[in-house]
Amino acid sequence: MIKNSADIDAKESINKDDNSNTIKSLFLKEISCPVCKNSFRTASVKVNAPRIASRDSDLFIRYSVINPYLYEVWLCPTCGYAALKVDFSKIREFQIKLIKEKITPKWVNREYDIPFTEKIAIERYKLALLNALVIESKSSTKAMICLKIAWMYRLLMDEANEKNYIKQSLVAFNDTFINEKLPVYGLDRFSIMFLIGELHRRIGEDSLALRWFSEVITSIGAPQKVKEMARDGKDKIRRY
Incomplete structure (x- = not known):
């Protein structure tokens, strides 16, 4: 209230x-x-x-x-x-x-x-x-809520809770990608693929992140902007 x-x-x-x-x-x-x-x-x-x-x-x-x-x-x-x-x-x-x-x-x-x-x-x-x-x-709803909770913890600079909710969001986004009709919440298939990769990168799961980024980059139908975001994600992993 x-x-x-x-x-x-x-x-x-x-x-x-x-x-x-x-x-x-x-x-x-x-x-x-x-x-x-x-x-x-x-x-x-x-x-x-x-x-x-x-x-x-x-x-x-x-x-x-x-x-x-x-x-x-x-x-x-x-x-x-x-x-x-x-x-x-x-x-x-x-x-x-x-x-x-x-x-x-x-x-x-x-x-x-x-x-x-x-x-x-x-x-x-x-x-x-x-x-x-x-x-x-649906999993997409739970995924978006968990991701936005993670973002709020980011603003508070609470890294532990941010990563916890990113992990929960990842579980739900993976299920969304497999089982739901896309797009959801303005995210198409390729945007979700990129986002799953980026969330893996943010919690230190680099091998999984690279796998998703590569899927985006090699997908014929992926928009160029999303491919560039995936390339940036791969570059960040290589640099650090």
Whole structure:
């Protein structure tokens, strides 16, 4: 639940006396929960607010001013249903039943200060991951949530937890590649092949990384940009 604040005006914009760019980049979005049908408001990033500062080799984008990754989980304060915002409404009847049986009875609402921090984002992503496990979401969903948790730990410079969630993401991405219809989350077959290789590289599994990078480079249908990313990955392994 988002804490009530006198800073929220009738237009549901968020303002504070310090005129923070971060706060000005946020607004409260009205959401209807597909599980319990209650409405709630959640902090969201204005469309034109994010500014890309740089990109990491595993597709993580670093932003200045406001980090939209911090706000990618929607969490119903009434029933405890949490999911990535792109998946929030994509829930089936049997999954709704599972939420009501296994999540809601144990749910204790919590409040979050605005703006969200990396630690708050991690907690919300982990709640989304718990929901994904309970409702038997596809491996691609679990892979993306775990990867984004890893990215949040990267921002906190917590290498141990970052690698732990990269490993969990890898397991799910491998299953995604084998068993799911692609693309998923904007990632086509070749992007996922590269990403699997890059994640292996980041946890020190160089031989597996090289195998995936080589698969990308030798694939006839792979876009040139993805091939170049795979070559860069191979070069990093050779240099270090």
